[in-house]
Amino acid sequence: MPINAIASNHVIINGANKPATIVYSTESGTILDVLEGPVILDKAEITNYQIHTIEDVSPCTLLPGLVDAHVHLNEPGRTSWEGFESGTQAAISGGVTTVIDMPLNAVPPTTNVENFHAKLNAARGQLWCDVGFLGGLVPDNLADLVPLVRAGVRGFKGFLLDSGVEEFPPIGKKYIQEALGVLGQENTMMMFHAELPTADAHHEENSHEYSSFLSSRPDSFEIDAINLILECLCARDGPVPPVHVVHLASMKAVPLIKEARASGLQITTETCFHYLCIAAEQIPDGATYFKCCPPIRSESNRQGLWDALRDGVISSVVSDHSPCTPELKNLKKGDFFDSWGGISSVGLGLPLMFTQGCSLVDIVTWCCENTSKQVGLAHQKGAIAPGYDADFVVFDTENEHMITNSTVFFKNKLTAYNGMKVKGIVLKTILRGKVGYTNVDGVTKAPLGQTLLEPRK
Template sequence: MSIKAIGSQRCIIDSRETAATLLYSTDSGKIIEIFNELILSLEDPRLKAFDIKIFEDVTPKVILPGLVDSHVHLNEPGRTDWEGFATGTQAASSGGVTTVVDMPLNAIPPTINVANFNTKLKAAEGQLWCDVGFWGGLVPDNLEDLIPLVNAGVRGFKGFLMDSGVKEFPPIDKSYIENAMNELSDCKTMIMFHAELDTLLHESPNNNLHQKVDPCQYDSFLISRPDRFEFDAILLIIDCLKKSMAANPGKRPLVHIVHLASMEAIPLIRQAHKDGLPITAETCFHYLSLAAEKIGKGATFCKCCPPIRNEKNRLGLWKGLREGSITSVVSDHSPCTPELKQLEKGDFMSAWGGISSVGFGLPLLHTVGSTLNPPVSLIEIVKWCCENTAEQAGLEHRKGHLKIGYDADFVIFDPDAKQQVSNPDVYFKNKLTAYDGQKFFGIVERTVLRGFTIFDASCGGSSESPLGKLILEPRGG
């Protein structure tokens, strides 16, 4: 058995920062031992017992668990010109992400039945630089496809309550949600929602939202998707969850709100937790770092749905995250070609909504979090981006922690180094992000997946060979 050892005075283990030495096997891909101190010599009996020939001390850098980004659009097949498995997973690994979970849309065909799922799995072969799991889709005509998709290995399902932006993934209504919750009541799975509901469709055309506006001004887009959309959608979802639990005593379907953007909806989640409802919520890097007041005219690379709201809202999301109402932070990496961003016209109303940021999360949260009082710790970031996202995807038994028996997925992070984002240098297929020119504190020096290096900043970046695997095992919870 080939066993290696690595250690640091700074490791994030069991919700604390501590000195540790990790032993891992490249044969099994697992962590096989952890010593709660930094071992300084190969002659130490504890290393000699495992026949360790090479030991690496990376102090003062930090060893973290590999990040799990549970909300990524890789778009292959069908829209591979937007991203693709190879470029998307390389971008992820450059930021310490060892696992991503791919969303059921914007690929063609979408992951809404087993046949489509198999098409996606075929497209992924030989193209994964990190491990990849998959979400299935909720669309009006696929209730009978849900359980077969669970059996085929999807981690859960996502649906929209209003237009998704792509015709092959239409929205669902209250009746469908109730039926889906009942259909899946005996399954180990998760039911997730893009929680925006256009409750203004039938209101007076004289409403301010319908007045003539300048489509190049960000405020025009912002008022078209108000906080109320998120509030009303989550209210509906919670009502459906309560009815499902009443109709299926003893059953607790796991429900999740993706990319929460409005602080106005946090009290609903908080109350649901007090009522014992099995519902969680995530927010995104961009909602925690960007504010509407600073989005310039025509800056369509900042458009996403739900929209980025004001500075007060940004701070409100941080509060909700740190109090536990919001449990995780993800990228919602939703790329497209530059043409679809309408950069020349600067038209927010017609531009594609999505922000590319997979792999930016660790340095971005470390940077923005340092401005808060108290500053955000790496322990908190690991909780939000490793532990809780792994649990969301049903992978908490092997991902998201530095523990014996877990996958040897870890990151070597220099929290004091500086970097500046530059569009030409990003790993995404389309070199466009909302963070061009911004300075981050913290650099991922190396990313290790199941014991093998998949990214090394000192050696030119991504590994030559794709070492990622498909995650198709049944959920653990």
């Protein structure tokens, strides 16, 4: 069995940054041993294994592969927006070794087993990182939920308002209550796009102004939606699955999550790189590539989200990579109300977060460990420990670079981060013991990724 070792003076393990040498198998793709202490360069010193090679990546940092638990890959059906090939290549180029594909924007959506099989067939031979899948919560598929669990989806996502695509309609209070009961005995999770329109929402007439779009989706959308979800949870007498609020954008909704968790409800939430890195005050009028839903809010709101993340109320950070064609962004018209909402950023999160001043230990907590836990992969992904997948990122913390549209791996070369200078660069990504990307050679010619269909743990 081919056994290698990789070492650094800076390895993120057990909530600390320390020197270590990691022994792993390229055959099983798993970590065999973690030898903390000074870097070992002599193979003979590792007496328990017949080591083939040792690679010392010092002074760069070695951290576990990131797990992005919120990505829209859009295949089949809207592959012109993004696809498995380009989306997973973008992921692994940024140290993301696992992504979780959202159930909508593909056609058909992942709302029953037949549709799920269509997606799995489309993914075959096109994965450069490992991929898990979520199922959809739509009004007519209560009977499909448990079969989808058996087929391998890692959780479910639903919208409380128009999703933007007609084949994925929103759900209401009655459906949520029934679905909580259907899935109460299952090892899964229910996730919600938590915006609920209210009659008092308003906006100025100028659709070219970002402030007009922002006022059309106020904080109350998120607050009211979360209150509805909590009402449904509290009304249930029997067991319910854990519940998760995706892409929280409003700091004003944070107290609801905090209070609910304190009362014993199983509810968690995530936020996104764009809510932590960009503020409404920075967005030029007509710059529709910044449009997303919920919207990017004020600078004070951005700081409030950081506080909630550091306090542990927000548990994880994801990309919500939601690409489309440039035509759907209506760049020439610059109309925020007549353009697709979504920001492309899978694979960009590690340097974005590091540039914000986060320690790599915190980034691993928020973008590896907690995202893995969220989708039932905490036994396999998101940590450097014996028995885990040998997913590693070699990260140069001293190197600066600029994100540009021309250099991203996305199918559509458009991101809100174009022109942003960031600190830190991924030099190498290893997936299950094999090199999947280097910043010199790019991604491997052959895809190394697998689908993750085993039951949650």
